[in-house]
Amino acid sequence: MWGEKMVHEEYMKLKENATHGDFMFPFVKYGEQNPCCYTCIPMHWHEEMEIVIIEEGVLEVSVDLNSFIAKEGDIILIMPYMLHSFKQYQHEKFVANTILFHMSIMNHLTTDACAVKYFTPFMDHKYEVPYVLTNRDKGYQGVHTCLREIMQTYDEKRECYELMIKAQLYKLFVQFFRNVFVKKKNEVIGKTDTIKNVKAVIDYIEQHYMEPITVDELAEIVNFSKHYFMCFFKKSIGMTCVNYLNEYRLNIATDLLANSDMTIMEIASKVGIGNVSYFNRVFKSKFEVTPKQYRRRVLEK
Missing domain, CATH: 2.60.120.10 (Jelly Rolls)
Known part of the structure; x- marks a missing residue:
């Protein structure tokens, strides 16, 4: 929303x-x-x-x-x-x-x-x-x-x-x-299982996004191999698990930029991205502005 x-x-x-x-x-x-x-x-x-x-x-x-x-x-x-x-x-x-x-x-x-x-x-x-x-x-x-x-x-x-x-x-x-x-007609079992597995992974990300999360860690949640999990997630969600995790973390970061006095470095660490240079890079790639520019625009509004 x-x-x-x-x-x-x-x-x-x-x-x-x-x-x-x-x-x-x-x-x-x-x-x-x-x-x-x-x-x-x-x-x-x-x-x-x-x-x-x-x-x-x-x-x-x-x-x-x-x-x-x-x-x-x-x-x-x-x-x-x-x-x-x-x-x-x-x-x-x-x-x-x-x-x-x-x-x-x-x-x-x-x-x-x-x-x-x-x-x-x-x-x-x-x-x-x-x-x-x-x-x-x-x-x-x-x-x-x-x-x-x-x-x-x-x-x-x-x-x-x-x-x-x-x-x-x-x-x-x-x-x-x-x-x-x-x-309703009979439920398709395969799709029900897919949704259940996707929910399990999303729930885990919501609870642990502030910590380091690996693809192996996510694959283990649903008992998939790393390769199969990466294909499964991309097919189900429409983006890679790494991209989804970044999207989630960056959206949390926009909240902190708009509603806190935390520094850029503190925000990056808070959302689980330890490297501030990488944080700045992926943020600008998504929003086409740097975190600092984003905060300035929000404050100006």
Whole structure:
């Protein structure tokens, strides 16, 4: 997720420490515009459902290892626990609006027909859910209208807005179950195993990025040989494991550059890159500015 209204820390919060809304009302909306120098959110996942409307421009998206280009007007649907990433497409700018909510917001105190017939099967992955809805797809207009209503309610925050958003979410899911979701066919075992292995590696990187990490170390997590693991990761993620690790570390570094007084050397060490010259080189390769120039631009804004 990119967000003009979200600080860089929000971008980088992944599964372990992400907080969207709060436990009393686990719902949040972000109005988003890709900021200067920010080009990629690496593969990650979280417990919340995420829905993105592309308002302007183009965005490269990967959901559960399936990549596609989302264009103006498209609605991206990311189910809870799904691996996903976002990448700027050919240096094009974009504007998007995003809502994230934990499915617990839909829960009742007692099990009823809604839970048994719809939400329990949904959470048990019994439905096929498209990764993107375009204005040519069945159900698009109804879903789009519901999302606009939800976003407006959140922005206005009038009295009882929490009740209204909850009611509107139910209305949204009526559109989903009637016109978008389809009863799921048998899961492909091979792909399920691939996603499980990718998640294991990503989780390890999230927890240990500040330490030296070798390819052998990552391969051992999924019991692959080094060569097979390198091929597996590149095929699954679309970049080498070394590039992914650098992307992750550099995105953490942008947060520290924008929101701390740490020196460049301290930041490089903090994100697990011990050689400051190498840190400067890979940072400039990714963002086309040096860390020092990046910090200056952020402060000027």
